[in-house]
Amino acid sequence: MWFIELGTICVTVAVVVRVWWLVVQVLRARNKRRLLSRMFGVVSDSPDFIGISAICHDIDSVSQVADLLDVEYASYELLVVMDARLKPELFHEMLRHYRMMRVDYHPFEACSQLGVRGFYRSQTRGVNRLTLLDQMEAFSAVSSDAAVRAASYDYILPIGRNLRLKRGAIDRLAMELAVHPIHSISFVRTAVGPSLRLYAREYVGRLGRFDRADGYELSRKERITLYEPLFYELRPSRYVWILTLTGMALLAGCAIAAWSFGWLPMTLLLLDILLLWGLFLWLGAIGYLGLGFFNTVIWANITDVIDDQEVQTGHRDDGTVYAVYSFARKVGQALAGGIGGWALQVIGYEPAAAAQTDAVRRGLYTTATLVPAIGFFVVAAILWFVYPLDKRRVEKNVEELKKKHLPAEH
Incomplete structure (x- = not known):
């Protein structure tokens, strides 16, 4: 069945060429946008x-x-x-x-x-x-x-x-x-x-x-x-999901066809693409959903902290609380960069080496997956068990602030 193999090769080459051409066009568009943005002051003077x-x-x-x-x-x-x-x-x-x-x-x-x-x-x-x-x-x-x-x-x-x-x-x-x-x-x-x-x-x-x-x-x-x-x-269109599922089904069909004709390398390549695509799509969606929820909760907690600080001290210092939070984020980002370099040194990463050992590869994988997962679980445990502003205390603070500000409004 040489013609089946030849057809598969032609289709694969056509897809690769088309994707490469699209990538080149996107990169050219980005460079052109940067160039035009620098010329915008001259262009906008046109009558x-x-x-x-x-x-x-x-x-x-x-x-x-x-x-x-x-x-x-x-x-x-x-x-x-x-x-x-x-x-x-x-x-x-x-x-x-x-x-x-x-x-x-x-x-x-x-x-x-x-x-x-x-x-x-x-x-x-x-x-x-x-x-x-x-x-x-x-x-x-x-x-x-x-x-x-x-x-x-x-x-x-x-x-x-x-x-x-x-x-x-x-x-x-x-x-x-x-x-x-x-x-x-x-x-x-x-x-x-x-x-x-x-x-x-x-x-x-x-x-x-x-x-x-x-x-x-x-x-x-x-x-x-x-x-x-x-x-x-604002919301992903259903056509995006239809196109994604259709593409995955097409890849699966091509993998089955390649396997049936005994072309093992092409079968493995298509299965790798299918698995990576599916895992990246679904795990990425779940991960970013959780990250978005976490960011929303953190910003909501800041307002609760401001209310609690006013109840305890009698003064409302929104700017100070936001400044401290912003400074803490900057410190965390700085420490994250330093800890990343320290972790590479601990696992034995050699920048000048042509190839890393299996132990270093396992260490890189653990550092990029297991360590962040443990960190997120620790943060969740702190918010759940240690963070003092539970729902009952937040509602109590709201009631006290209403009583405090109501006479002033009238």
């Missing part, structure tokens, strides 16, 4: 600097809008499209929180034909680049057409419900557009991370419908592909 209008169709809270408005780039606006009849409480909360005022705008007559009932702009200082469209069927393609007509800038960036912009993402897009001739780029997409699509308004208007703008009919000079993530997801 025709790039403006970007972000469109968000589905929001659940005002805080979501605040996250999308947290962009330092000057020529940026956010258009929120929602149906006031479906979410009346959230709609009125938006009007109150951002002091939205209904305005008459020149594309409004055309937008009214697309089901837009109202057009609002924020009067709050610093967020005057927020626009709200009250539109029927706010999740349809027609709502995107209305938002495009209401946008102030030349480039349109749709933002999904579960997506947020990475810090500096708008600056990165603007810098990429600015190094090309004015209005020469009609479509920008990312090939790494959650999908990002940036459209030129002129390009969308030329097609007549927003949902027809996929960029495939454009020439290479009119479109850009970025090999770096500019969005991040």
Whole structure:
């Protein structure tokens, strides 16, 4: 079955070449981002600097809008499209929180034909680049057409419900557009991370419908592909898990096929990749979940310590407590670096040696796994058995502080 072995080799080579090409593109994108960030001060002096209008169709809270408005780039606006009849409480909360005022705008007559009932702009200082469209069927393609007509800038960036912009993402897009001739780029997409699509308004208007703008009919000079993530997801999409499980199933199938034809080296290689992938994915997820919980608990405990210190001394010194905690973290990080070097010396690690002995390898493995595990168990035991601020004492401190501050408030 030589043709089966040849086919397996060709597929493996193709996958390796594709992965290597993607890695090279990502590294080139990183270097280009660094270069453009140094040139940004010169590029931003251009009189025709790039403006970007972000469109968000589905929001659940005002805080979501605040996250999308947290962009330092000057020529940026956010258009929120929602149906006031479906979410009346959230709609009125938006009007109150951002002091939205209904305005008459020149594309409004055309937008009214697309089901837009109202057009609002924020009067709050610093967020005057927020626009709200009250539109029927706010999740349809027609709502995107209305938002495009209401946008102030030349480039349109749709933002999904579960997506947020990475810090500096708008600056990165603007810098990429600015190094090309004015209005020469009609479509920008990312090939790494959650999908990002940036459209030129002129390009969308030329097609007549927003949902027809996929960029495939454009020439290479009119479109850009970025090999770096500019969005991040608040919650992992189910498609990520589907893709992961599909990849693992494909690897398992290839390993079984290679074993059935007696190709042992390829079988072992595929099984190693499968095991490492699965272990890294699941054990990494469990580990980071625990680490995130630990960090949350530690910061919550600091506020309990501040309350307890005020009950015992009568003075509230938030700054002192936070400073001591921050200093203790710095001391711990410094000691960790020193202990790491001391541990290497204890296990007999030789930096100049071409290869380490088996005893040194076992010592490295133990130092990287067993020792941290013991340390985490010790910390957990201290928090559980030694830490004095249990739930009963914390609730007692809260009640005493309420009694102390209540007369002062009245």
